[in-house]
Structures are given as C-alpha cells and as structure tokens.
Amino acid sequence: MIRIVRPRLPTELETSLLALTQEMAGTPVPDRGDHAERMWGRNSVRRDVYQPVREALKDMAPGWDCCMYCGNHLADTVDHFVPKSRCALRTFYWPNLLLACSTCNTRFKGDEHRSDGLVGSLLIDPTRENPFDHLDLGLASGVYRPVVGSPKGEWTIEVCGLNTGRRPRVRADTWLNLADDLKDWDRARGEGDVRNMRRKVYRMRTQPFADVCYAALHKAVSDDAPSIFAEAEPGLLDLLRDDELRASFQV
Numbered sequence: 691m692i693r694i695v696r697p698r699l700p701t702e703l704e705t706s707l708l709a710l711t712q713e714m715a716g717t718p719v720p721d722r723g724d725h726a727e728r729m730w731g732r733n734s735v736r737r738d739v740y741q742p743v744r745e746a747l748k749d750m751a752p753g754w755d756c757c758m759y760c761g762n763h764l765a766d767t768v769d770h771f772v773p774k775s776r777c778a779l780r781t782f783y784w785p786n787l788l789l790a791c792s793t794c795n796t797r798f799k800g801d802e803h804r805s806d807g808l809v810g811s812l813l814i815d816p817t818r819e820n821p822f823d824h825l826d827l828g829l830a831s832g833v834y835r836p837v838v839g840s841p842k843g844e845w846t847i848e849v850c851g852l853n854t855g856r857r858p859r860v861r862a863d864t865w866l867n868l869a870d871d872l873k874d875w876d877r878a879r880g881e882g883d884v885r886n887m888r889r890k891v892y893r894m895r896t897q898p899f900a901d902v903c904y905a906a907l908h909k910a911v912s913d914d915a916p917s918i919f920a921e922a923e924p925g926l927l928d929l930l931r932d933d934e935l936r937a938s939f940q941v
C-alpha cells in the first residue's frame with residue numbers, strides 16, 4: 691500500500707455526485723441503506739457517474755490501475771472506503787471512493803469497517819495518510835507487519851488480507867526483479883543511455899505491487915537502512931539512495 695494523491699474531479703462530475711448526495715440526504719434515515727444500494731445500481735448512475743469515477747480513480751492509481759489496498763494491477767471496481775451500508779451519505783462522496791481489485795473489494799474488505807475510537811477509520815486510507823507510517827514491508831519475504839504500536843497497521847493487514855495466499859510470494863519476486871531493474875538503470879546511466887534509464891524507471895513504477903519499490907526507497911533513507919539491506923546485493927542501497935534515481939520517482 692502506498693501514498694496516493696487525490697486530485698479534484700471535473701466540475702460536471704463533482705456536481706453529479708453532489709446532487710446524488712443531496713438526494714440521499716433527503717431520504718429518511720432508516721431507508722438510506724436500501725436507497726443507497728438502489729441508487730448505486732441505477733443504469734444512469736452506472737453510466738454517468740460510476741464509470742467516469744472509476745476512470746478518474748484509475749488515472750490517480752499507481753502503475754496500471756493498481757488496487758489501492760493490495761497493490762495488484764488491473765483493479766476494476768470502485769470501493770467505498772466507509773461501506774455504504776455503514777454510512778449511506780458517503781455513497782457518492784468522492785473522498786470515500788477508492789479503486790480496488792475484486793478480491794479486496796468483495797472477498798476481503800467487503801462491508802468490514804471499524805472506527806479508530808475517535809472520528810476516523812481503523813483502516814488506512816492511502817489517499818489521506820502515508821501507509822508507511824503504519825505498515826512495514828519485509829522486502830525479501832514480501833510480508834507486511836504493522837509498525838509497532840499501530841492498530842491501523844494490524845487491522846489493515848487483516849481486513850485487506852495483505853499477507854494472504856500468494857501475495858507475499860509475488861512481492862518477494864517483485865523485489866528480485868526490482869534489484870535487476872535498478873542495476874540495469876545504473877548500467878544505462880553509465881552508458882549515457884537516457885532513453886533506457888527512463889524505460890527502466892517506467893517499468894519499476896508501473897509494475898504490479900509497486901509498493902515494493904516505494905517501500906525500498908522509503909527504507910533506504912531510514913536510520914536502520916544498513917541493517918535492513920545488509921543481505922542485499924552490494925551497491926543496491928547506494929542506488930536506492932541515489933539522488934538522480936529518487937528524483938525520477940519523485941521521492
């Protein structure tokens with residue numbers, strides 16, 4: 691899971707979402723849950739709101755439509771961060787909508803929701819906060835652990851199934867591929883091959899589970915970096931700390 695910047699929507703789409711929210715606000719409170727489901731399934735809403743919202747989310751998602759929870763690519767559903775069954779008024783609220791793969795949206799997260807005991811959610815919202823404040827990714831293992839003392843990290847790993855099935859294995863493979871790409875990038879730089887350098891960065895940014903790449907860049911400048919990368923290939927840490935490379939990733 692990585693930090694994602696949420697842009698403003700085109701005015702026309704923003705206005706449509708606001709009108710639907712106003713319709714919901716005019717619905718008696720006990721009826722709002724059912725009404726939200728009906729409105730979400732309306733043909734006109736699917737065509738004029740759902741699809742453009744999904745495209746906007748795909749544009750802001752990292753890589754090729756990466757799921758904003760697990761990081762896998764080709765995510766294709768609009769998820770309600772706070773489920774509409776819990777807060778119907780947020781059904782058409784742009785900051786409540788995220789791109790998710792069907793596995794996260796239906797199999798894992800679904801209608802699960804827990805409050806943080808204050809005013810927010812216990813689930814990490816990558817469009818509002820930096821997931822690395824709560825989640826620590828083991829690069830070689832591909833396994834997520836909560837940052838010590840972070841209930842949000844714990845709950846997010848559990849509710850999104852971040853360590854379930856083959857996900858850790860795929861992340862571990864991604865780390866191996868990343869190491870190769872970094873060396874290729876450095877080789878291209880040595881040859882003055884700017885085009886190939888750009889291609890390598892593009893590949894690293896757009897691959898599925900790009901969270902591995904951003905986690906490595908994040909860890910490389912931490913105080914613990916020498917011990918974290920002690921087992922990594924020689925030179926890898928220096929590359930991850932390289933100003934030119936980091937500028938390419940805008941970190």
Ligand SMILES: [Zn+2]
Pocket residue numbers: 757758759760761762790791792793794795
């Ligand atoms: Zn997912």
